[in-house]
Amino acid sequence: MNTSYIFLAPGFEEIEALTVLDVMRRAGMDVKTVSITDERNVAGAHGVTVTADLLYSETDFITPEWLILPGGMPGATNLSEFAPLNTLLVNQAQSGKIAAICASPGVVLGPLGILDGKEATCYPGFEKLMPYAIHRDTQVIALDRIITANGPSAALRFALAIVANSMGESVAQEVGSGMLFYPKSMNFYF
Numbered sequence: 001m002n003t004s005y006i007f008l009a010p011g012f013e014e015i016e017a018l019t020v021l022d023v024m025r026r027a028g029m030d031v032k033t034v035s036i037t038d039e040r041n042v043a044g045a046h047g048v049t050v051t052a053d054l055l056y057s058e059t060d061f062i063t064p065e066w067l068i069l070p071g072g073m074p075g076a077t078n079l080s081e082f083a084p085l086n087t088l089l090v091n092q093a094q095s096g097k098i099a100a101i102c103a104s105p106g107v108v109l110g111p112l113g114i115l116d117g118k119e120a121t122c123y124p125g126f127e128k129l130m131p132y133a134i135h136r137d138t139q140v141i142a143l144d145r146i147i148t149a150n151g152p153s154a155a156l157r158f159a160l161a162i163v164a165n166s167m168g169e170s171v172a173q174e175v176g177s178g179m180l181f182y183p184k185s186m187n188f189y190f
Contacts, residue, residue, distance in 0.1 A: 004066035013072030014044035023159035045072040071102020
């Protein structure tokens with residue numbers, strides 16, 4: 001299994017980034033946090049500073065499994081304004097996997113055309129930034145190579161959808177159950 005990357009920009013939504021990181025690591029996935037700044041310490045939207053595993057400038061993104069975008073404001077805007085990440089996302093969209101939550105499906109993926117013609121969800125109000133997506137008002141939409149979620153309350157389901165996609169529903173169910181999360185199914189298309 002290849003490495004997955006969670007991108008941290010100033011103003012990222014902490015619960016969305018850290019829940020995904022925690023759940024993926026519980027599942028045994030190789031996942032790293034990446035600061036898009038020149039500093040490893042990145043302050044989230046609510047004043048929680050996280051020390052990233054890597055700096056973007058020092059990371060070789062050869063065949064990543066997932067590129068993961070937490071939301072939050074201005075975190076999503078900062079991600080969208082970071083040109084190297086946009087290039088990486090467009091290339092990854094050709095045959096790789098991308099996951100985005102909260103404002104990021106609209107703010108980051110929408111303008112890049114990555115969601116065009118695909119079902120997706122996002123934080124309410126950001127749908128207008130992904131006008132060619134098929135918007136669904138639901139917590140999580142898990143397609144084969146793109147997973148989107150609508151906000152902080154969906155962070156655990158979002159993370160488990162990533163695990164289910166990569167490692168199978170039984171592993172996601174086991175991780176979720178260990179966290180006292182008992183869905184009837186790991187089918188996260190609501």
